[in-house]
Amino acid sequence: NVPNSLYEDKVSKNKTVNIHHLVAHHNKDRDGFVWTGHLNSSANGIINEGIGFEVLYVNPKLKLLAEELCTAVCKVSGLVNRGAKYRDNLGVLINTVEPALIIEFGFVNSKKDVQLLEQHFDAICYAVASILAKAIGFTFVNSNADVSSQIGYATTDEAKTFQLQTNQFTDMKKAEAAA
Numbered sequence: 001n002v003p004n005s006l007y008e009d010k011v012s013k014n015k016t017v018n019i020h021h022l023v024a025h026h027n028k029d030r031d032g033f034v035w036t037g038h039l040n041s042s043a044n045g046i047i048n049e050g051i052g053f054e055v056l057y058v059n060p061k062l063k064l065l066a067e068e069l070c071t072a073v074c075k076v077s078g079l080v081n082r083g084a085k086y087r088d089n090l091g092v093l094i095n096t097v098e099p100a101l102i103i104e105f106g107f108v109n110s111k112k113d114v115q116l117l118e119q120h121f122d123a124i125c126y127a128v129a130s131i132l133a134k135a136i137g138f139t140f141v142n143s144n145a146d147v148s149s150q151i152g153y154a155t156t157d158e159a160k161t162f163q164l165q166t167n168q169f170t171d172m173k174k175a176e177a178a179a
Contacts, residue, residue, distance in 0.1 A: 019091035034100035050112035052080030
């Protein structure tokens, strides 16, 4: 069985309450690994230049995984690689029982980051999904050969597999319902 511990906080009104909800959820589900994705923002206002992608970690065992995510996503998207960064002051990283990563997909105040995220959304999702699947012992099988060849993963016949189909839906509500 593939763990299904998606959590979307729709009640928090501030950052502190949000972190509390995320940590409480992940400490309750105990499926072995925590990752959370975010869009960052800098205090510089809206800018045209790219700022980039980064992965934050506190557990030293996750440094290589964080670096692998940065390399793969930046390769398929053209986002600036800000790298894997050790952070020991973030609630999700220090308060979850299981090892955790925070994936910062880009900066919402960077027009270039937003453009690249929109343009390469499927490839970015595949890169992250395939690397995280591999990290927990699964093989990810993709029906889109162009994307898989971009990050260097081939399909296999191993017993544990995921399959990703991209560009299936033009309506977001139908895609979410199918997911």
